[in-house]
Amino acid sequence: MSPQPPTPTLPSWLIWWQRPFPDANTLLLPGRQPALVDTGFVGHADETAAWARAHAGNIDLIVNTHWHSDHVGGNSLLQAQGAAIAAGTPEAEAITRRDPGCCAAEYLDQPVAQYTVDVPLDDGQVLRLGDADWEVVRTPGHTPGHLALWQPEERLLVVGDALSDYDVGWVNLALDGPDAATTALASLKRMADLDPRVILPSHGPIPAAPAAAFAAALRRAQRLVDDPAGAVWYGARRIFAFALMIRDGIPADEVESYLHACAWLTDAARLLDVTVEVLAAELVTTMLRSGAIVLRDGRIHAAADHTPVAPEVLRVPYPRAWSATEPC
Structure with missing residues (x-):
């Protein structure tokens, strides 16, 4: 057997928290504009807020890769403590309208504490998170508003639930239509074309070999399209x-x-x-x-x-x- 490649190194100006279910992994970007990417499940909101405060003080901005319960559970508490919330435009608009289907919470029977979105995010938008600029990359499929974050200097890619070291995000053909799997596959191809040095997934460890992780994810996503x-x-x-x-x-x-x-x-x-x-x-x-x-x-x-x-x-x-x- 060939030796496993080492896990890619992370820059010192970010903090990565790999969390077990039902929480999503959390990315903290301390600095002049402290930011948090995803906030875990509502049942662990106090833990999320305390961890972020211990490492970065008050959080200015939360960016949600998408609105499922394991990604937005700390939003309400952190927003009450002064953080603004940013999310992909389709989901931001639905939350602003107070659509009953927000976060697919009732549909999935997964609790989400009430929050608002302050900053709708569109494809190509640049955000200052901590002390670095990140580009918003729309990656619909797992949800219509799903997004990734790209840091070009370090070639870091936050991928949300689009892929992990062991699977790809499930797709909802009932809510999002029969083309949801094809849309998710196209989003994966777009992310793979960025050729990231580091993939930061919402679940599981950081993949040691990004190219191999994308190759496996594309095969898995194609199976969802075909079946x-x-x-x-x-x-x-x-x-x-x-x-x-x-x-x-x-x-x-x-x-x-x-x-x-x-x-x-x-x-x-x-x-x-x-x-x-x-x-x-x-x-x-x-x-x-x-x-x-x-x-x-x-x-x-x-x-x-x-x-x-x-x-x-x-x-x-x-x-x-x-x-x-x-x-x-």
């Missing part, structure tokens, strides 16, 4: 595992009834042309068989490493109940 049913299954497995992580599992005798009530599973069943009951049972069975979920003490748990979440933090209101006037 729409497989793409639906891939998303369902990811969403269900996350639901188990943030709830410390679900009682085994309640798990299928929980799934029957989920909007995302109803849509997945429609796309796969099966009943909700059949899909829920098959999802549980196949994930138990593969080891992705486990039965322990009468509850179904996600097998992947994750940080516990206090039950009370899941009780924040869905966006349809967010106030039209209160910022957070």
Whole structure:
């Protein structure tokens, strides 16, 4: 076996925090304009804010790669402490309108505390984060407003959920249309063409070999394009595992009834042309068989490493109940 390449070195002017689920990795850019890229899950917002303050003082700006719950969970708390929030224009506009579908929070049954977006971001826009300039790169696919951040001098690329060392972001063919996987593949090709020295993903470690990571991601993304049913299954497995992580599992005798009530599973069943009951049972069975979920003490748990979440933090209101006037 050939030796593994070393992990690329990071410049001293940034701080990278690799976090287990249900949090996304967090990038901190201290300096004259302290900034944070993504803020983890709402259940760990206090931890996120305390960590950022300890390393950089007050945060001026938060940039969200996209609006899923594991990326925006600390927004509300940090905004109350004075941070502005920046996000891709499609998602920024929806949050400003207070669309009921914001963050896909209710659809995915993933809590998000209320926040506002102060700075809508468009493709090619340059942001001063910490003491360096970063370019916004629109990378729709995983969500319509998904974005990457490119630092050309150091050739650093923040890729959000577009890819990691072990997979690519799931795509939502029900909400975002049948071309979502093709859009995600095009975004990956655009990022690969930047030829980054360092990839900073939202989950997992920094890939040791960026070119190889992109090559693998492009193959995986092409499979989602070629196999729409497989793409639906891939998303369902990811969403269900996350639901188990943030709830410390679900009682085994309640798990299928929980799934029957989920909007995302109803849509997945429609796309796969099966009943909700059949899909829920098959999802549980196949994930138990593969080891992705486990039965322990009468509850179904996600097998992947994750940080516990206090039950009370899941009780924040869905966006349809967010106030039209209160910022957070």
